[in-house]
Amino acid sequence: MDALFLKLIVAFPLLAAAILLLSAGRMPARATCVIGTGSVGLSALMAARVATHATSPASLHVPLWSWMRVEGFSTRIAFTLDPLSLVMMLVVTFVGFLILLYACGYMRDDPDIARFFGYMTLFVAAMLVLVFSSDLLSLYIGWEGVGICSYLLIGFWHIDSANVAAARKAFIVTRIGDAAMLCGLLLLATRAGTLEIAPLLAAPPASATAAFLLLGGAVAKSAQAPLQTWLPDAMAGPTPVSALIHAATMVTAGVYLIARLHPLFAAVPAAMATVALIGLVTLLLAAGSALVQTDIKRILAYSTMSQIGYMFLALGAGAWQAAIFHLVTHAVFKALLFMAAGAVILRVHHRQDIYQMGGLARAMPGVFAAFLAGAAALAGLPLLTAGFYSKEMILQGAWHANPLLWAGALLGALATAVYIFRCIFIVFFGPRHTDPTGRTGATMALPLLCLGILALVGGWIDMPDAIAPVHLLSRLLSPLFGAPTAEGPSWLLWTGSLVPLAGVGLAWLLWRPRIRAFTPPEDAVARLARTGWGFDTLYDTLVVRPFVALGRLNQTDICDRLSDATAATARAGGRMLGRMQSGQVRRYAGWIAAGTIAALCLGAWP
Structure with missing residues (x-):
């Protein structure tokens, strides 16, 4: 029965995408929302059923069909549910369902709503294929699927040429990584004779070239330096698209790939060091850019790059559980932040410049509370938020790997608290520059409420022993990754708790409510950071x-x-032959006579 449910979890959004895209917009908006949101909701319910009833997820393997079989190599389409794919399944389906429910209110007046929900459900289905695949070649199908869906959704409002350019940029940059990944897969196939994940992990070939090629694919898909330039421009798509790309699907695919193939990377120390270094550089560069952005969605976009950088840092440090834990909490609070930002944008007449907002806390208290919960989790405020527990686990892993990594991650935590609370103080406090209109409907408010609660209490599934000996996620993932990194001295926990508070305090000093907001001097570094360095x-x-x-x-x-x-030459020959077709019989007879005489002469030639 679980095998059937695993197939249906993918089939429901895939079928919904087919129905919605084939309807060509002739379906009513309400029916479109029901089909699109309902399909992912059914997948979420079945995912919950599989998660609660599967006695041993590692033993669930569902073969579908044989893809190709040649001498010395074969591949097939099959789904496997293990602890890692179980966690990803829950994240994709539940967060995806809440985003689609939110989109019912956000996109209700769009004339192309059927096309929108068709692309969104196809996006979810492609990500589920990526997550469940037991073979790297079928995983690549899901990998390319999320790429094409992101292109279609970023350029959804294609009348504006800037949106089309942003979609094209995302497609081209990620294709660079995809080409590298395909080369890595072909190299693995020649080295190991298979692309089945289980045999590869049982005896991983120590191939540095393959590891770095696969890393190239992960770097591009997860928008890490130096292939991160597409992500800020991806804000051209509707806000639900930004939430889905940044929270539950595309940018987490690279993290998932490295975690899935962790024995292959662990066998190449240089690759592990490169993963950690890329993560550290990206999280610091992106945090620096977020500090000077004025577009609320671009602030969150650079924030996503920075937080994915934390996950890469954890992967490179060998803190596998910490990376997946932060992936889970980030999916919750980043989806919450984007959706709350979308609610603000709708009510301030589609303005996105934070300096055109201000004083919105009283006008929209529910949205403010949701954004504050997401911001607190992003900043990692101690004890109260999910982000604190996942980020603390990353800091512990970074300390054991290299104290310099820990120091860089701590600096990133300080910058994170500063830039997100800068956004809060400017948008929700101080003088009001735009009067909001309307109200946030129930279909938008309910996902904000659910995600707001999870952003606060979701981190309780894994906590430091100094706070409470709870390690549910680490225990679930330990069959794959082994025992988690041991906790360090208590002062690490205290330091990791105080630094985000210091960042909030610094943001208050610089941007606290006042008649005139603080504007830092516009120097060359600030201009460079604003343009993504x-x-x-x-x-x-x-x-x-x-x-x-x-x-x-x-x-x-x-x-x-x-x-x-x-x-x-062909045209000239045609013209010459055309002159010979005059329609005069006497000329035809003359040509025949001339040809006959020429043939006789040639035949008589000695």
């Missing part, structure tokens, strides 16, 4: 412009000239 300019100079120039030069290359000459 110049990565776009660098790539435009080194890659885009030379490529375009080469394309223009290649418009008239030697191959084109040969083709043009061939075409010109």
Whole structure:
């Protein structure tokens, strides 16, 4: 029965996507919402049933069909449920359901709502295929599926050319990583003779090249340096799209891939060190950019890059459970933050500049409470929030791996608290610059309430022994990853608790409610940080412009000239033959006579 449920968990959103896209917008908006949200809701219910009734998730393997079989290599489509895919299944289905329920209110007036929900349900189905796949080649199908869905959703409002450009940018940048990942998979297939995950993990080949190629795919999909430039521009899509991409699906795929193949990476110390270094660099660069952004969604976008950086740092440090724990809590509070930001944007006439808001706490207390809960969890305020417990576990793992990693992660925690509470103090306090209108409907408020509660208490599933000896998630994942990293001295816990509070205090000193908000001096560093540290300019100079120039030069290359000459010769020959077709019988007879004489002469030639 569990095997049937596992198939249906994927089938429901996939079937809903087919129905909605084939309806071509002829279905009423309410029916569209029911089908789209209901399909993912059914998947969430079945996921809960599988999670509560599966006695041994590691033993659940569901073969579907054989894909290809050649001499020395075979691959098949099959689903496997183990502790890691169980956690991801719950995150994708439950958070995805709440995002789609929210989207029913957010997108209710959009004329293309059927297309929107079709893409969203297809997105969820592709992520579930990625999570459940027992073979890396079928995992790659889900991997590419979330990529194409992100392209379609980022450019959903395609009338605006800027949205199309953002979607194209996301597609191209992530394709760079996907090409590297495919090369890594082909290399693994030649080295190990299989792409089945279980045999690969049982005897992982010590291939540094394969590990780094797979890391390239993870870096691009999870928007880590240096392939992170697509994520801030992905804010061009509707807010529910931003919530789904940043919380439950696409950007977590890279983290999942490394965690899934952790023995392969653990066998290559250089790859592990690179993963940790990429995570540390990204979390600090992204936090620095978030500090100077003025668009509320771009602040949250850079925040996502930074928090995924924490997960990469934990993976590189070997703190596997900590990375997955933070993935779970981040999915909750980041979806909450995006949806609360979307509610604010709707009610302030689609303005996104935080300096055009202000004083909204009294006008929308429910939305303010939801945003505050998400911000507190993102900052990792001690004891009260889920983010504190997951981030604390990462800090403990970083300390045991390398104290420099711990110091960098701690600096990132300080910056996180500063930039998110800067956003709160400017948006919800101080003088009001825009009068909000309307109200937040029930379909939008209910997901905010559910996620707000989880953002506060969701971290209780795994806590430090100094607070309470609760390790539910670590115990669940231990068959895959082994025992979690031992806890360090108590002063680590105290330091990790005080630094976010210091960040909140610093944000209060700089942006506390006042008649005129504090504006830091606009220097070169601030301008550079606001533009994402110049990565776009660098790539435009080194890659885009030379490529375009080469394309223009290649418009008239030697191959084109040969083709043009061939075409010109054919046209000239056609014109010449056309002159011979005059329609005059006397000329035809003359040509026949001339040809006969020429043939006789050639035959008589000695």
